[in-house]
Structures are given as C-alpha cells and as structure tokens.
Amino acid sequence: MLSFNDISIRIAGRLLIDRANVQIVPGARVGFVGRNGAGKSTLFHAIRGDLGLESGSISIPPRWRIGSLAQEAPDGPESLINVVLQADLERHALLQEAETAQNPNRIAEIQTRLVDIEAHSAPARAASILSGLGFSAADQLRSCSEFSGGWRMRVALAATLFSAPDLLLLDEPTNYLDLEGTLWLEDHLANYPRTVVVISHDRDLLDTSVDQILHLDHGKLTLYKGTYSSFEEQRAAREMLDARHAKRQAEERKRLQAFVDRFKAKASKARQAQSRVKMLEKMKPVTAMVTQDVKEISFPEPEKTLSPPIIAVDGVSVGYDPANPVLRKLTLRIDNDDRIALLGANGNGKSTFVKMLAGKLPPFSGKVTRADKLSVGYFAQHQTDELDLDASPYDHLRRLMPDATETKVRARVGAIGFSGKAGETTVRSLSGGEKARLLLGLATFYAPNMIILDEPTNHLDIDSRAALVEAINDYPGAIIMVSHDRYLIEACADQLWVVADHAVTPYDGDLDDYRRSVLTSRGSRMAGRERSAGTEKRPKADKKLSPLKQKIAAAEAEVARITEIIAKIDAALSLPDIFTRDPKQATQLTKARAAAQSALQKAEEQWLEASTAYEKAD
Numbered sequence: 001m002l003s004f005n006d007i008s009i010r011i012a013g014r015l016l017i018d019r020a021n022v023q024i025v026p027g028a029r030v031g032f033v034g035r036n037g038a039g040k041s042t043l044f045h046a047i048r049g050d051l052g053l054e055s056g057s058i059s060i061p062p063r064w065r066i067g068s069l070a071q072e073a074p075d076g077p078e079s080l081i082n083v084v085l086q087a088d089l090e091r092h093a094l095l096q097e098a099e100t101a102q103n104p105n106r107i108a109e110i111q112t113r114l115v116d117i118e119a120h121s122a123p124a125r126a127a128s129i130l131s132g133l134g135f136s137a138a139d140q141l142r143s144c145s146e147f148s149g150g151w152r153m154r155v156a157l158a159a160t161l162f163s164a165p166d167l168l169l170l171d172e173p174t175n176y177l178d179l180e181g182t183l184w185l186e187d188h189l190a191n192y193p194r195t196v197v198v199i200s201h202d203r204d205l206l207d208t209s210v211d212q213i214l215h216l217d218h219g220k221l222t223l224y225k226g227t228y229s230s231f232e233e234q235r236a237a238r239e240m241l242d243a244r245h246a247k248r249q250a251e252e253r254k255r256l257q258a259f260v261d262r263f264k265a266k267a268s269k270a271r272q273a274q275s276r277v278k279m280l281e282k283m284k285p286v287t288a289m290v291t292q293d294v295k296e297i298s299f300p301e302p303e304k305t306l307s308p309p310i311i312a313v314d315g316v317s318v319g320y321d322p323a324n325p326v327l328r329k330l331t332l333r334i335d336n337d338d339r340i341a342l343l344g345a346n347g348n349g350k351s352t353f354v355k356m357l358a359g360k361l362p363p364f365s366g367k368v369t370r371a372d373k374l375s376v377g378y379f380a381q382h383q384t385d386e387l388d389l390d391a392s393p394y395d396h397l398r399r400l401m402p403d404a405t406e407t408k409v410r411a412r413v414g415a416i417g418f419s420g421k422a423g424e425t426t427v428r429s430l431s432g433g434e435k436a437r438l439l440l441g442l443a444t445f446y447a448p449n450m451i452i453l454d455e456p457t458n459h460l461d462i463d464s465r466a467a468l469v470e471a472i473n474d475y476p477g478a479i480i481m482v483s484h485d486r487y488l489i490e491a492c493a494d495q496l497w498v499v500a501d502h503a504v505t506p507y508d509g510d511l512d513d514y515r516r517s518v519l520t521s522r523g524s525r526m527a528g529r530e531r532s533a534g535t536e537k538r539p540k541a542d543k544k545l546s547p548l549k550q551k552i553a554a555a556e557a558e559v560a561r562i563t564e565i566i567a568k569i570d571a572a573l574s575l576p577d578i579f580t581r582d583p584k585q586a587t588q589l590t591k592a593r594a595a596a597q598s599a600l601q602k603a604e605e606q607w608l609e610a611s612t613a614y615e616k617a618d
Contacts, residue, residue: 001025002047002167002195004221007056009039009046016042018219019056024212026061026166029189029196031206031228034216036433036461040199043216044068044169047197060167067165069173073152074144080155081140084126087159091119098565104572108592111565115595120562120602122162123554129158132184133177134345137550150176161188170198174205174484175458178346182484183518185209201462203228204486228462295417297440297464297471299377300447306371309333310449310478311357316366318356319349325364326352328502334450338478341489343507343514344499350482353504354378354452357480377448381455384435389428393418393438396427400445416441432459440468450478457485486511548614555607562600569593 002024009017016039024030034040045051047058048066060066074083086092091114098110114120130140133154144152153176160168170189174182182205189196189209197214200206206213206228213224213231224231311334319326326349334340334357342350355361356368358378388396397413404412413423417437427435436459444451453472457465465488472479472492483489489496489511496507496514507514573589 003059005057005059007058008054009042010054011042015219020221022221022223026195028212029210030212030214031210032197032199032214036431038216040216041171044171064166066167067160067163068169069160069171070156073149074155076145077143079141079143080130080135081126083144083155084130084159084162085122087163091117091122104589107568108588111592111596115599120558120599126162129161133158133181166194168196172199174202177484179343179484180345180518183515187519201465202485203462297467299444299451299471299475302447302449302477305336306374306449308335310336310371310374312369314367316363316368318361318363319352322364330504332504334478336478338495339493340480340495340497341493342482342497342499348499350499353499354454354480358452375446375448377443377451379439379443379453379456381458383439387427390426392424392426394423396442433461433464436460453481455483457483457488548610548617551610552607552614555603555610558603559607562596562603566593566596
C-alpha cells in the first residue's frame with residue numbers, strides 16, 4: 001500500500017501540502033488532479049525520494065519498483081526497440097549474464113527466472129507498446145537519434161510502460177501524444193495490472209482509465225472513489241454540504257456571541273455567558289470550500305461575416321518536397337460557422353494541412369481560393385519559442401497597439417487573462433498554461449474570421465479547458481482544431497476530418513466509432529508518416545514484407561539463443577553421477593531444461609507463423 005502519513009511539503013517558503021493522510025491500495029488506478037502549481041509534480045518527486053518532507057512520512061512496500069517518465073528524452077544510436085527492451089533491467093541483466101555463466105546452478109536459476117518473467121515474449125510486448133504509441137515496424141528498427149524530441153519522449157513513455165513497475169507514476173503523459181496515441185494509452189492504463197497514479201487534465205482519460213481520483217486543493221489531499229465525472233458530482237455535493245454547515249455554524253456563533261455581549265456584564269448571567277465563551281472557543285470554524293475563479297477565455301468577434309465558402313481547396317497538393325507531397329489532390333471547402341476537428345496519427349500531415357489553410361505553406365499544384373479580406377488566427381504550441389522571454393504580456397500587446405492609450409492596452413491585457421500585476425510578469429516566469437493563454441490572445445488579436453488551434457489544451461488545467469470550450473462555442477467564426485483532448489472535440493466539433501494516406505476526408509462516424517477503429521488497428525498503422533528526420537522510399541511490397549522479415553529474424557535469433565542454453569544444460573546434466581552426487585542441482589537443471597524447452601517451442605511457433613505469413617504475402 002502507498003501511504004501518505006501526515007505529510008507536509010514546503011517549497012521556497014510556500015506550503016504546498018499540509019498534513020495530508022491518504023492510503024492507496026495495491027492495484028488502484030488513480031487520477032491525480034488539481035490546479036496548475038498546486039504541487040502535484042512536487043508530490044511525485046517526494047514519492048520517488050527526490051525531495052524531502054517537512055513532516056510526516058511516505059510508506060511504500062519495500063519490494064515495489066517505482067517507474068516514472070524520464071525527464072530527458074532518450075538519445076543515441078540504439079534502435080527504438082532496444083531502448084525499450086533495456087528498460088526491463090532484470091531481463092537485460094539476466095540475458096547478459098546467461099551469455100557468460102558457467103556454473104550449472106546459476107545457469108538453471110537464470111533460465112528459470114527468464115521463463116518466470118516471460119522474457120521470450122518481451123520483444124513482442126515492446127513492439128506492441130511502440131506500435132500503440134505510433135511507431136511503425138520500420139520505425140522501431142531506426143536509431144533513437146533520428147527522431148525529434150517529441151517522438152523520443154514517446155519512446156521514453158514506451159520504455160516506462162514496458163518495464164511494468166509496481167507503482168507507475170505518469171505526469172501529463174498525453175502531452176506528447178496525438179489523439180490516436182492517447183486512445184491507445186487510455187486502453188492500456190485501464191488494463192494495467194499494478195498501481196498507477198497519473199497526473200492528467202484529460203477528462204476522457206480520467207473517465208476511462210482510472211477508478212479513483214486524488215484531489216489536491218489548498219494543500220489538502222482527498223481521495224474519491226470513481227471516475228472524474230463521479231468525483232465532480234461528489235465534490236459538488238460536498239461543497240454544498242460544507243457551505244450549509246459553515247452557514248449554520250456562523251449563525252450559531254453569531255447567536256452565542258450576541259448572548260455573551262449582552263449578558264457578560266450582568267452578575268446573574270455571568271456563569272451562562274462564560275459557558276457560551278467556552279463553547280465559542282471549542283467550536284472549530286468550518287471553512288466552506290470555495291471554488292477558485294477561472295479566468296475566462298474569449299475570442300474577439302470578427303467585424304464582418306464573409307461570403308461562403310471562406311476557403312475552397314480544389315485539386316491541391318502540398319508538402320515540403322514537390323516530388324513527394326505530403327497531401328495530394330485535396331478538394332474541400334470551409335464555411336463561416338464550421339467547427340472541424342482533424343483526426344489522424346502524427347506524421348500524416350495535419351500540421352501541413354493547417355499551415356496551408358493559414359497561408360504559411362503554398363501548394364505545389366491546384367488552387368486555394370480565399371474569401372476577400374479573410375483573416376486567419378493560428379495557434380500552435382511551438383509558437384512559445386517565438387515569445388520574448390524577457391517581455392511581459394503587456395509588452396507583447398503594446399507592440400501590437402503602438403498608438404493606443406494606456407487604458408486601452410491595459411484593458412486588452414486584462415481581457416486575455418493578465419490583469420493587474422500579472423500583466424507585468426515576464427514570459428520567462430509564466431507557467432505553461434499562462435503562456436498558452438498569452439498565445440491564444442496574440443493569435444486572435446485581430447479578430448480573425450477563422451481560428452486554427454493546434455493542440456491548444458497542452459498545459460491547460462481542466463477548468464481552463466472548460467473555459468476554452470466556452471470560448472470556442474461562443475465564437476461565431478470558423479474553427480479548425482487539432483487536439484488529443486476528446487472532451488474538447490466532442491464539445492466543440494460538428495465535423496470530423498481524417499488526415500491519412502496523403503488525403504483529407506470527412507469521417508462519417510463519431511469519436512466512439514473512431515476510437516474503436518484505432519484500438520483494433522493500432523498494430524497495423526505503418527509508414528508514410530511525416531517526420532523531422534526522413535526515411536528513404538521503399539516499394540509498397542517491401543513495406544508489407546519488412547515487418548514479417550523482422551519477426552522471422554527475431555524468432556530465429558531466439559531459437560538459436562535457447563538452443564545454445566539447452567546445450568549448456570545438457571552438458572551439465574551429462575556429468576558423471578550428478579544425480580547421486582548433487583540431486584538438488586540435478587533437479588534444478590532438469591526444471592530449467594523443461595522451461596527452456598517450453599520457451600523454444602513457443603519461439604519455433606512464432607517463427608512458423610511469421611514464415612507462413614511471409615510466404616502468403618510474398
């Protein structure tokens with residue numbers, strides 16, 4: 001059991017957690033929620049032992065392995081599959097020792113343990129996790145250094161999941177994923193057999209994958225049973241009860257105080273008055289749970305409604321290499337009030353498509369017709385790098401309003417969520433959510449007719465995401481959104497377009513239909529992805545055969561490895577009078593040989609299946 005025993009944590013003089021007591025039972029899947037900056041990540045540091053407590057203690061079963069996402073993305077010449085396989089430290093160490101072990105007893109122990117931890121199936125499990133997170137079979141054989149930072153963080157996530165720790169700590173894991181990867185992760189966590197604590201602002205993940213909610217608010221930790229939706233209902237009821245209790249107590253305190261004030265000077269009532277004073281002293285004040293106000297998000301309304309369509313795309317091909325366009329022969333239209341969500345795995349061209357719509361990427365062929373005086377607001381998380389770190393939100397707005405009065409600039413700064421002193425804070429000191437708010441304000445400053453939102457919810461907490469939903473639904477212009485947040489898509493989008501196979505096509509089903517299709521086909525989502533590092537072109541037939549060749553080679557290597565192990569065990573068993581001289585050792589060797597023989601049979605079956613599939617495909 002993971003237990004927080006009267007713990008307090010203070011950082012830079014600020015009390016983040018105040019005498020908290022919570023017990024999380026083994027096998028629980030816990031969603032950890034709270035406002036940005038409340039101290040959720042800090043508690044993770046304390047659980048891992050990276051941060052000391054001001055008071056109290058954290059109890060963790062002594063044999064539990066703790067796993068969390070690495071702070072830095074893996075890098076180097078190793079293939080993705082090997083990076084993930086090496087995350088299972090015990091398997092990796094046993095395999096290395098097995099290559100040099102000479103002692104028959106140790107050989108038997110190693111092989112028995114490898115069978116116990118199902119080492120023979122590890123490559124298949126690692127490949128399955130990488131596939132679920134968006135890596136094709138060909139990608140898995142490429143070196144880690146070929147991928148961008150975001151993709152390498154996915155590898156880090158895959159390695160953490162593969163190691164299958166007894167306590168899995170995940171801090172906003174969906175920030176590195178597209179919708180498809182998020183859907184897979186939701187399913188994976190929902191079936192995780194050990195204890196999980198995941199910090200997330202993704203409502204759907206918290207409704208799909210967890211069975212308890214740990215809430216951090218005003219330094220207090222409270223554990224609720226059920227999903228996030230259940231938590232909201234329970235908390236609302238609790239707030240109502242606390243408010244009523246606080247009101248009743250305030251009325252009682254007022255009545256007692258009035259009695260004391262009225263009669264404390266009268267000798268005949270002195271004893272009763274003193275009694276009321278003691279009652280007041282014993283009455284612990286109940287503080288009603290006050291929900292912190294969330295700063296609203298708003299988009300300025302376009303001055304003029306344009307004639308539809310505002311954008312018409314006819315036979316367009318676009319990308320970065322004219323010889324190999326990312327998207328081909330697109331024919332689509334966008335109208336004034338469209339709410340379109342783009343679906344499709346990262347690398348299929350969603351960002352390419354929105355850049356073309358924003359006018360940042362000209363087409364190679366075809367025609368893009370835009371309405372006269374069309375204005376487009378474009379928001380993307382990478383634009384954070386374009387902000388002036390030493391400037392404040394006020395400075396950024398002043399540059400856009402050089403001739404405006406001080407009052408108007410201050411009003412506009414406040415309208416995007418930075419009133420008072422917050423407007424003078426440097427960007428360097430802003431949180432991720434505050435930077436996102438600033439970017440949203442800058443992207444929509446000129447009251448555009450269409451807004452493009454590329455992953456707008458990263459770094460926004462749940463309440464700020466709800467404010468974004470309201471802003472989108474109140475905005476009268478067109479919205480094009482790319483997001484892994486299902487709640488945002490379901491609440492705002494009335495059209496789904498899938499970006500895949502070099503095309504953009506309307507999707508007839510809803511997100512539940514799309515989720516089912518993703519989960520059933522996640523193992524077969526392969527090449528053709530847009531990467532920061534390109535891959536050489538291969539014939540289509542070779543793309544189909546390559547994964548099968550990989551499986552055959554892996555199975556052959558496993559058969560050879562196990563055969564060599566059996567030979568070593570047989571050599572030990574053939575020693576003269578081993579059964580009479582050391583019957584215990586002989587028994588261990590016999591068990592190890594049986595286990596190795598079983599593993600060999602499974603490897604041979606995998607080789608046969610892959611070879612048969614290869615022959616059919618060829």
